[in-house]
Structure formats: structure tokens, C-alpha cells
Amino acid sequence: MIKMTFKIWVLIFFLVASLIAINPTGYFQSGVLVKTVVSDSAASESGMIKGEIIKEINGNAVKSMDDYIKLMPELTENLKPVNWTIETEEGTFEYSGLNLEMSVDENLTILNVGKNALISGITENSTLEEINNKKIESIDDFDSAKIEIEPKIELKITTNKGKRTFHASSIDFTVSSVPKTNLKAGLDLQGGARALVKPEKKLSASEMRDLIEVTKNRLNVYGIADIVVRSASDLSGNDYLVVEVAGVSPKELEELIGKQGKFEAKIGNETVFIGGNKDITSVCRNDASCSGIRECQQSSDGYYCRFEFVIYLSESAAKRQANVTSTLSENLTASGDRILSKPLDLVLDDKNVDSLQIDSDLKGNVATQIMIRGPGTGKTQIEAYQNAEASMKKLQTVLITGSLPYKLEIVKLDNISPLLGKEFVNNLFLAAIAAAVTVFIIVFAKYRALKYALSIIITVASEIFIILGFAALIRWNLDLASIAGIIATIGTGVDALVIIVDESEFKKVQYSIKERIKRAFSIIFGAFATVVVAMIPLWWAGAGMMRGFALTTIAGVSIGVFITRSAFGDFIRQIAKE
Amino acid sequence: MEGEGDQAQRAHAENQGFSGTPKTKGFFGNIKEEPIAKKPFNFSHFYDKSYKFLIIIPILILIISLVYMISFTVQTGDILRKDVSLTGGTSLTVYTDKISLDELESKLKPIFSDVSVRSLTDFGTGKQLALTIESQAKPDDLKKAAEEILGYSLDEKNSSMEFTGEALSKSFYKELLFAIGLAFLFMSIVIFLIFKVPLPSIYVITCAFLDILVPMAAANIMGIRLSAAGVAAFLMLIGYSVDSDILLTMRVLRRKEEALNSRIFGAFKTGITMTLTSVAAVTAGYVITISPVLKEIFFILLIGLITDILVTWLANASLLKWYCEKRPELK
Numbered sequence: 001m002i003k004m005t006f007k008i009w010v011l012i013f014f015l016v017a018s019l020i021a022i023n024p025t026g027y028f029q030s031g032v033l034v035k036t037v038v039s040d041s042a043a044s045e046s047g048m049i050k051g052e053i054i055k056e057i058n059g060n061a062v063k064s065m066d067d068y069i070k071l072m073p074e075l076t077e078n079l080k081p082v083n084w085t086i087e088t089e090e091g092t093f094e095y096s097g098l099n100l101e102m103s104v105d106e107n108l109t110i111l112n113v114g115k116n117a118l119i120s121g122i123t124e125n126s127t128l129e130e131i132n133n134k135k136i137e138s139i140d141d142f143d144s145a146k147i148e149i150e151p152k153i154e155l156k157i158t159t160n161k162g163k164r165t166f167h168a169s170s171i172d173f174t175v176s177s178v179p180k181t182n183l184k185a186g187l188d189l190q191g192g193a194r195a196l197v198k199p200e201k202k203l204s205a206s207e208m209r210d211l212i213e214v215t216k217n218r219l220n221v222y223g224i225a226d227i228v229v230r231s232a233s234d235l236s237g238n239d240y241l242v243v244e245v246a247g248v249s250p251k252e253l254e255e256l257i258g259k260q261g262k263f264e265a266k267i268g269n270e271t272v273f274i275g276g277n278k279d280i281t282s283v284c285r286n287d288a289s290c291s292g293i294r295e296c297q298q299s300s301d302g303y304y305c306r307f308e309f310v311i312y313l314s315e316s317a318a319k320r321q322a323n324v325t326s327t328l329s330e331n332l333t334a335s336g337d338r339i340l341s342k343p344l345d346l347v348l349d350d351k352n353v354d355s356l357q358i359d360s361d362l363k364g365n366v367a368t369q370i371m372i373r374g375p376g377t378g379k380t381q382i383e384a385y386q387n388a389e390a391s392m393k394k395l396q397t398v399l400i401t402g403s404l405p406y407k408l409e410i411v412k413l414d415n416i417s418p419l420l421g422k423e424f425v426n427n428l429f430l431a432a433i434a435a436a437v438t439v440f441i442i443v444f445a446k447y448r449a450l451k452y453a454l455s456i457i458i459t460v461a462s463e464i465f466i467i468l469g470f471a472a473l474i475r476w477n478l479d480l481a482s483i484a485g486i487i488a489t490i491g492t493g494v495d496a497l498v499i500i501v502d503e504s505e506f507k508k509v510q511y512s513i514k515e516r517i518k519r520a521f522s523i524i525f526g527a528f529a530t531v532v533v534a535m536i537p538l539w540w541a542g543a544g545m546m547r548g549f550a551l552t553t554i555a556g557v558s559i560g561v562f563i564t565r566s567a568f569g570d571f572i573r574q575i576a577k578e
Numbered sequence: 579m580e581g582e583g584d585q586a587q588r589a590h591a592e593n594q595g596f597s598g599t600p601k602t603k604g605f606f607g608n609i610k611e612e613p614i615a616k617k618p619f620n621f622s623h624f625y626d627k628s629y630k631f632l633i634i635i636p637i638l639i640l641i642i643s644l645v646y647m648i649s650f651t652v653q654t655g656d657i658l659r660k661d662v663s664l665t666g667g668t669s670l671t672v673y674t675d676k677i678s679l680d681e682l683e684s685k686l687k688p689i690f691s692d693v694s695v696r697s698l699t700d701f702g703t704g705k706q707l708a709l710t711i712e713s714q715a716k717p718d719d720l721k722k723a724a725e726e727i728l729g730y731s732l733d734e735k736n737s738s739m740e741f742t743g744e745a746l747s748k749s750f751y752k753e754l755l756f757a758i759g760l761a762f763l764f765m766s767i768v769i770f771l772i773f774k775v776p777l778p779s780i781y782v783i784t785c786a787f788l789d790i791l792v793p794m795a796a797a798n799i800m801g802i803r804l805s806a807a808g809v810a811a812f813l814m815l816i817g818y819s820v821d822s823d824i825l826l827t828m829r830v831l832r833r834k835e836e837a838l839n840s841r842i843f844g845a846f847k848t849g850i851t852m853t854l855t856s857v858a859a860v861t862a863g864y865v866i867t868i869s870p871v872l873k874e875i876f877f878i879l880l881i882g883l884i885t886d887i888l889v890t891w892l893a894n895a896s897l898l899k900w901y902c903e904k905r906p907e908l909k
Contacts, residue, residue: 234753235760236752236753250717409743412741412742413740414739414741417671420673420738423707423868427866431862431863434866435860435863436859438861439855439858439859442854446851480807480869480871480872483872484807484810484811484814484872487860492818492821495821495852495853495855499852519832522828523825523829527820527821527824527825529768529772530765530769533767534765535813535817538761538813540753542806545750545806546806546810553814
């Protein structure tokens with residue numbers, strides 16, 4: 001019988017701790033995980049929140065993503081875009097969409113026009129007359145027509161947190177399968193985009209912290225989940241910013257993080273206010289009443305759309321604006337409007353976004369609410385609309401997060417498709433099993449003893465398990481380089497175990513088993529030290545892009561030497577005594 | 579492998595070690611063993627006579643590799659062939675089995691003269707999963723050309739794109755080579771600290787140097803373009819390959835109660851098991867894995883480990899034996 005020594009107890013402790021860290025309970029959880037919920041949607045108003053697990057929809061059990069994918073098309077069958085025929089005093093417009101895409105005030109003046117409606121040519125401030133050949137004479141008419149025509153479904157969703165019932169015209173939440181464990185796959189296995197950004201000058205530690213903060217904020221404004229933003233420096237002392245995100249195109253990433261985001265609002269040569277929360281207290285976004293695409297027109301070379309959104313200036317910025325405007329003279333435009341002699345120029349990264357004429361009423365006045373406008377152009381109307389939307393989002397982002405006091409250069413930009421990840425992972429399992437089997441066969445052939453071969457395989461397996469537990473604990477994303485590191489550990493692990501067995505068999509009579517195992521460990525510690533010191537430079541080399549490799553190798557051999565291999569030593573000592 | 583005959587051979591090897599001392603002659607047990615000792619071929623004797631000549635093989639390998647590496651460096655201006663992650667440029671992977679490697683390459687060649695295309699195939703079926711296009715061209719240009727040939731547009735789902743700026747990749751490469759140098763230096767210091775005797779430490783370090791040099795030459799001969807991961811594999815090799823040298827040196831220098839030859843033979847039995855299990859695991863990994871990154875790492879490890887077998891047991895063992903023969907206290 002095996003006596004449970006202290007070292008074997010230590011091994012058992014770490015195995016249990018790793019199991020808890022990895023937390024494989026996801027394997028026993030059925031349902032789908034809510035990844036995102038659109039704010040102010042029917043779903044969010046029903047109480048649905050990110051992170052809950054959907055168990056049932058409209059009486060149908062949802063056990064997995066397969067169930068969900070099968071079920072949703074059936075439920076949303078009726079959620080097809082309908083044709084809208086809208087008559088205003090400017091004419092008749094037709095488009096198709098899930099929503100009516102507009103609202104009206106008590107005078108039936110059209111407001112907050114959505115994308116498809118705008119593209120069909122409907123302009124704001126025109127007056128609504130008919131919807132799908134139905135006369136609209138009051139807000140009530142409008143509301144009833146809207147409810148009647150807009151497709152809607154009722155969803156009764158049971159989650160692990162409660163019941164949610166709501167009517168929706170679109171599915172305003174996204175789901176994913178429930179993660180099986182706490183282990184996270186790296187970018188090259190799960191897909192995503194990565195950028196390596198180099199600031200033009202050497203940053204101090206606090207400047208680097210600010211840069212990370214601003215970058216995180218910019219990505220958050222965009223609503224991007226699962227972000228990794230960290231600094232990295234290389235052996236030559238260069239500093240880099242590493243950004244890894246899933247679900248963003250590399251173009252967007254480039255726009256978001258590669259730009260300095262220097263925003264200035266100028267009148268003449270004087271800067272009135274800049275981006276960031278010192279001058280701007282709040283920026284309206286995701287709220288159709290104060291931000292959106294307002295107008296689309298044909299222009300000489302394609303199409304042109306205009307975005308608008310409201311910002312609120314701080315007291316001091318508003319006073320600064322009042323001081324500057326008070327010195328300006330008043331002009332009269334051709335159309336008879338009274339405006340100030342100089343416009344308000346909106347400048348982003350030294351490029352003029354738009355020049356806004358200032359109403360002469362504003363001369364010398366302290367106004368905290370300012371309407372920001374800008375254009376988007378394109379060959380087609382849709383392209384112009386999308387460009388306007390993108391420009392608006394970008395401008396909103398820099399107005400919220402402020403600018404960086406230096407330029408950035410994207411030196412590496414990768415985008416990895418999620419397509420191959422699964423294939424890689426399955427393939428790696430196969431490779432690991434094949435490697436384990438070959439190792440088993442060789443060890444068995446050498447010692448002709450099942451006890452040695454089996455205990456070597458078990459020890460190596462627990463080594464891998466503890467490495468994974470460690471990775472789960474520190475939230476390390478396992479990428480291909482990390483897996484290569486784990487493989488290296490297996491190699492050195494088997495080597496060490498073979499040394500222990502051989503040393504324990506050596507001159508049984510002359511030396512105590514304790515002495516023999518001690519000798520084995522002096523060799524193993526030597527080998528351990530060389531592996532660790534060889535990996536240390538890789539932590540920094542090349543901006544830490546191979547860090548996963550260094551980390552898993554060092555963690556792996558350390559776990560091996562201090563936990564699993566010592567326990568194995570104790571184990572062999574007992575086998576040898578028998 | 580290790581049966582009774584084996585143990586007898588070990589006992590015999592120990593005997594041989596003490597062969598200079600006549601006091602065993604009088605023992606009854608030894609007279610009984612006499613028929614075995616008169617076997618026509620005695621490996622221990624053979625080893626005693628020939629070990630100095632065995633060093634010639636690793637020295638030849640060293641000279642050939644060095645000459646090749648020097649001429650390669652003179653010709654190409656660099657010690658390695660690099661892929662776009664180290665030269666700067668774009669690597670575009672499209673997930674398709676509609677177009678063959680040759681077709682895509684022949685259509686891209688006229689546009690980008692430096693283009694190279696690799697294929698990624700499934701391990702079980704051999705089906706083409708994806709094609710990877712590498713060129714120093716800008717990502718947008720490469721993507722556009724590929725889209726025209728494929729006839730559909732590439733997005734984040736159906737393709738992967740990796741772009742590395744030229745300045746960064748240059749510094750990457752420099753850094754990785756520097757890391758290898760640094761790792762080698764650190765490893766050498768550790769070896770000196772472990773053994774505290776200059777000559778045997780230098781033997782181990784020389785062997786580690788060969789373990790890196792030979793796979794480098796092999797990669798160049800095979801025309802492999804190394805990525806950042808491939809260069810990092812050399813770092814792994816530094817730690818990996820000295821295991822058996824440490825084992826050998828430790829056993830030979832510290833286990834003085836045993837005869838010199840049997841110390842070496844015992845170390846060989848352990849060491850060869852170690853390296854062979856690693857070779858087997860790495861070979862299995864190399865054959866099965868489809869990831870180009872891991873394949874590259876496994877290839878370098880494989881060559882390194884095979885080199886290590888030759889270098890440790892032909893060079894390091896012989897040099898150590900030589901070293902010990904000259905010092906009575908280690909004999």
C-alpha cells in the first residue's frame with residue numbers, strides 16, 4: 001500500500017486546486033449564455049442581463065447552441081422586413097425594414113429618421129401624411145399604425161435568474177454556448193484581431209498607464225467585449241502597447257487605437273475646447289433624439305450624409321467660447337441668416353472635419369450645449385450612410401476619451417479567423433494522445449514494468465493538468481506558443497522521471513533509496529535551472545510576443561520539479577522498497 | 579531491453595573497470611564467470627581503445643555545419659531564411675479548397691515577385707484546409723489581388739491576415755537572436771555553477787552549441803523560412819538538449835564508487851531513454867499537428883534531439899572519459 005507522504009499530499013492539493021481553478025462545471029450546464037443585451041431594448045427592459053443562462057424559450061427547452069440555432073429561425077419566422085410606403089408633403093417614399101424607423105411630434109413632424117427611411121429620401125422636419133395608404137391624422141393614428149404593421153413576436157424566456165417576457169421586433173441580445181471551463185483560448189485558436197502599437201516617444205510608466213486607460217475606454221465606447229490591453233517592452237527598451245480583441249475588423253481596430261485622437265474645436269486660431277472630460281461633460285450617443293444621421297443627399301460625385309450629435313461643455317469651456325465669440329463681428333449670409341464672421345472649426349488629428357457657422361445669437365453667450373456635425377460620403381447612398389455613422393462614432397469616441405499627447409504607429413496588425421481554431425484544438429488533442437502513447441510504449445519497453453510506465457504517464461498528466469489550472473487561475477490565454485511550452489514541459493518531465501527511476505534502481509545495496517533519489521534530484525535541478533534561465537530572455541524579446549511560450553515552459557518545469565516530480569520521487573522510493 | 583543478460587553485462591563492465599587490480603583473481607565466483615569474460619567481442623575494451631576516435635564524428639559534423647553556415651551567411655547576408663514575420667510583410671490565409679496551391683501561386687507570381695504560397699492540410703484526410711500567401715507587399719494590395727483571383731471578397735471570417743511592419747520585424751529578429759545569445763550565456767553560467775570545474779563545463783557548453791548549430795544548418799539546407807516561433811524553438815533546444823549532458827557529467831564526476839566505463843554506460847542507458855522518449859513524442863507531434871507554427875517548432879526540436887544523441891554520446895562522453903583518465907581520483 002502506498003503511504004501518503006507530505007509531498008504526495010502536496011501534489012493532491014495542487015490537483016484539486018487546479019480542478020477548482022479550471023472549473024469544468026460548464027460540461028454539466030445546459031443552456032446558452034447571454035453575451036450581450038442591447039441597452040434600452042425590450043430584452044433589457046424585461047430584466048435580461050449579460051451573463052445569465054437561457055434554459056427555455058417559449059416552452060422549448062434550450063440545452064445547447066444547436067437547440068438555439070434550430071429554434072430561433074422558427075420563432076423569428078414572422079420577423080421579416082415589411083414594406084413601408086410613406087407619404088409626406090414632399091412625396092411618396094418606399095423602403096423595407098423591421099421598424100417604421102421614425103417618430104413624430106404632435107404636429108406629425110417627422111423626427112429621428114432611421115437608416116432605410118433616410119436612404120429612401122425621407123427628410124426630417126417634413127410632415128407625415130400616410131403610412132401604407134392609411135391616413136395619419138394624430139399621434140394615436142401613428143402609434144396604432146406602427147404597432148399594427150411592425151412585425152413583432154412574443155418571447156417568454158426562462159433563464160437561471162428568472163423569467164423574462166417581452167415583445168420584440170428584433171432579437172436584441174446575442175448568445176454563445178456556455179463556456180465549458182475557465183480556460184481561455186488565445187487569439188490564434190479562437191480568432192480575433194491583434195495590434196502592436198508603438199508610441200512615437202518613450203513613455204513614462206504613468207503615461208503608459210494613461211495610454212492603456214484611453215485605449216480601453218475607446219474600445220469600451222465601441223462596445224467591444226473581451227479586450228486585452230497591455231504594455232510590453234522589448235530587450236532594447238522599446239515600449240509597445242498590445243491590444244487583442246475578438247469581433248472587430250482590423251480596419252476598425254486601426255481606426256480606434258492607431259489614431260492620436262486629437263480633437264480641437266477652433267474659432268480662427270483660438271482653441272475653444274478639446275476632447276476629453278475636462279472640457280466636455282457629456283456626449284449624446286445611442287439616443288436617436290440627440291444623435292444620429294440626419295440627412296442624405298446626392299452630391300456631384302456620389303452621395304453625402306450628415307451626422308449630428310449634441311455635446312455638453314463644461315462651464316469653463318463654455319466661458320472660453322463666449323469670450324472668443326464676443327470679439328467676432330456679425331455677417332449676413334445670402335439667405336438672410338445672421339452669422340458670426342468666423343466659423344467653429346472641428347479638427348480631428350489635424351484634419352478639418354467640418355466648419356460650423358455660428359448663429360449671431362450666440363455672440364458672447366455662455367452656451368453649454370453644442371451640436372456637432374460632420375459629413376460622410378460614398379459612391380452609393382448606403383456607403384455614405386455607413387461612412388457617416390463610422391465618422392460619428394469615431395468623433396464621439398475621441399470627444400469622450402480625449403486625445404493622446406503623442407502620435408502612435410501600428411507596427412503589427414493581425415487578424416485571425418475563428419474558422420481554424422477548433423480544428424487546431426482537436427488536432428492538438430490527437431497529437432498529445434499520440435505523444436503520450438509513444439512515450440508509454442518506450443518506457444514500458446525499457447523497464448518491462450507497468451508500474452513505472454503508468455506512474456510516469458500519470459505524473460506527466462498531472463503536470464499538464466496543474467499547468468492548465470495555473471493558466472486558468474491567472475487568466476492566461478492559451479495560444480499556440482503556450483501549447484508549445486506545455487509540450488516542452490512534457491519532454492523535460494519524462495526525462496526527469498526516467499532519471500528518477502534509473503537512479504533509484506542503481507546499487508540498491510550500497511546506498512539508501514533516499515540517497516539515490518537525492519542524486520536524481522541534483523541532476524533534475526541542474527536541468528531545471530538551465531531550462532528556466534534559457535527562457536527568461538524570451539519574456540521580453542520581441543515585445544513579449546512569445547511570452548506564452550516562456551511562461552508555460554517556466555511554470556511547467558517549476559510545477560514539475562517542485563510538485564509532481566517530488567511526489568513521483570516519493571512514490572518510486574516506496575515502490576523500490578517493496 | 580534490460581534483462582538478466584543485461585545485468586550480467588553491467589556486472590562485467592564493472593569488472594572490467596577494476597581489471598587492473600589483481601585481487602579479484604582469487605575469488606571463486608570470478609573463476610566461474612571466466613567463460614563470459616572470454617567472449618570474442620568485449621565492448622568495454624573496444625570503447626577503451628576507440629573512444630578518442632569517436633570524437634572525430636562530431637568534429638566532422640561541427641566542421642561541415644560551420645562551413646555550410648559561413649558560406650550560407652556570406653551568400654545570403656544572414657544566418658537564417660526568414661518568413662514575413664521576420665522580414666516584414668503580409669501573410670494572408672484563405673480558407674478554401676476550390677483553388678490549388680500551384681494555380682494560386684502561378685497567378686500571384688506576376689504581381690508579387692516575392693510571393694510564396696503554403697498549404698494547410700487536414701491530418702486524417704489530407705484535404706486542403708487553407709492556403710497561406712506570404713509576401714512583403716502591403717496587406718491591402720495582397721488582399722485585393724487574392725480577391726480578384728478567388729472571385730469573392732475576403733473578410734475576418736473566411737481569411738486570416740497578419741501584417742508586420744518592416745522596422746518591427748527587423749527589431750523582432752534582432753531581439754530573438756539576442757535572446758538566443760543571452761539564453762546561451764545564462765545556460766553556460768548555470769553549467770559552470772553546477773559543476774564548478776572548467777573543462778567538463780566547457781564540454782557541455784560546446785555540445786549545446788552544436789545542438790543549436792546543426793538544426794540551424796538543417797533548416798537552411800531544407801529551405802525552411804523560419805518564423806518568430808521557429809527562432810524561439812532554438813531557445814527551447816538550449817534548455818532541452820543539455821539535460822543528457824548534465825546527466826552524463828553528473829554521473830561521471832560524482833559517482834566515483836563505480837568504474838568509469840560503467841558510469842558512462844549507465845548514464846548512456848538513462849540518457850538514451852530520455853532522448854528517445856522525447857524524440858518519439860516530438861515525432862508524433864510533428865507528424866500529426868497541422869499548425870505550421872508547431873510543425874516548425876517540432877522539426878527544429880527533432881533535428882536538435884537527434885544531433886544531441888550523437889554529440890552527447892560521441893563527443894561529450896569521450897571528452898569526459900579522456901578528462902577522467904588523466905585524473906586518477908576520477909578514474
